[in-house]
Amino acid sequence: MYKxxxxxxxxxxxxxxxxxxxxxxVFVTLDEYEKIEGMxxxxxxxxxxxxxxxxxxxxxxxxVCQVMNVDTQKNFVNLSSRRVGPGQQRNKMQEWNNEKxxxxxxxxxxxxxxxxxxAIYEKIGNKIIIKHKxxxxxxxxxxxxxxxxxxxxxxxxxQSHDFAEFIQKRIILPKAExxxxxxxxxxxxxxxxxxxxxxxxxREMAKAKKTEVDIKYLGAPRYKFKLxxxxxxxxxxxxxxxxxxxxxxxxxxEGAFExxxx
Numbered sequence: 001m002y003k004x005x006x007x008x009x010x011x012x013x014x015x016x017x018x019x020x021x022x023x024x025x026v027f028v029t030l031d032e033y034e035k036i037e038g039m040x041x042x043x044x045x046x047x048x049x050x051x052x053x054x055x056x057x058x059x060x061x062x063x064v065c066q067v068m069n070v071d072t073q074k075n076f077v078n079l080s081s082r083r084v085g086p087g088q089q090r091n092k093m094q095e096w097n098n099e100k101x102x103x104x105x106x107x108x109x110x111x112x113x114x115x116x117x118x119a120i121y122e123k124i125g126n127k128i129i130i131k132h133k134x135x136x137x138x139x140x141x142x143x144x145x146x147x148x149x150x151x152x153x154x155x156x157x158x159q160s161h162d163f164a165e166f167i168q169k170r171i172i173l174p175k176a177e178x179x180x181x182x183x184x185x186x187x188x189x190x191x192x193x194x195x196x197x198x199x200x201x202x203r204e205m206a207k208a209k210k211t212e213v214d215i216k217y218l219g220a221p222r223y224k225f226k227l228x229x230x231x232x233x234x235x236x237x238x239x240x241x242x243x244x245x246x247x248x249x250x251x252x253x254e255g256a257f258e259x260x261x262x
Contacts, residue, residue, distance in 0.1 A: 001103050002121060002129065003034040008077060012067045013084065013092045021057040028063065030077065031096070038077035040065060046082050064089045095134070102135035109166050113159075124163060127153040143171035176235035178227045179262040184246070185221040186255035194253045198246050205245060209238040225259070
């Protein structure tokens with residue numbers, strides 16, 4: 001796993017591994033940095049942990065801490081776990097886990113290409129870190145946009161192509177999904193055919209907008225509507241356009257249309 005150079009800055013959030021817990025302090029190593037240690041004073045530990053130091057603060061356990069101050073002479077950091085909220089803890093741990101995934105992908109690619117992990121960092125990884133700070137968000141961009149993102153960094157063209165293909169097979173981009181219950185009916189003599197036409201038009205319109213629509217019959221006049229798109233903005237735009245067209249077609253054919261989003 002790669003390490004950040006230098007020291008963290010005041011107020012940064014960082015992942016720590018406990019070395020030792022004493023009645024007055026907890027001593028830790030900073031996982032994201034090379035040979036940097038720190039301390040959490042008992043006053044900066046959450047009350048729950050203070051009451052059960054042996055239960056919650058075992059050697060090897062991980063914490064998300066906020067940097068209080070940094071001693072550049074001793075390469076030592078004073079930290080707080082008390083000042084880190086639950087949401088910050090979850091987000092930081094997710095970021096850390098994602099970075100480990102990214103590191104693993106780089107190392108697997110290096111192995112398949114007959115390279116040492118150090119070499120892949122020299123050619124690609126370090127370029128990403130220098131410009132973007134984190135690996136995984138950039139690899140998501142590569143999964144979405146392909147080799148062009150790597151070439152922009154100055155990576156070798158052929159290697160960019162090979163690495164982009166590798167990443168696109170391993171990172172499944174999140175999709176935006178909108179679900180709704182709809183009611184469709186028509187009192188026209190060919191009402192059933194009109195409903196089929198509305199559904200077919202919706203699917204064709206979704207395809208033209210590079211989205212997918214699934215409409216399932218639940219029992220007259222109810223249907224389940226699901227739209228899937230590459231991002232939420234596209235999903236909202238397509239949802240609005242498609243459902244407005246469905247309503248317009250039904251209104252022209254002695255019909256009625258109602259929709260309720262989940």
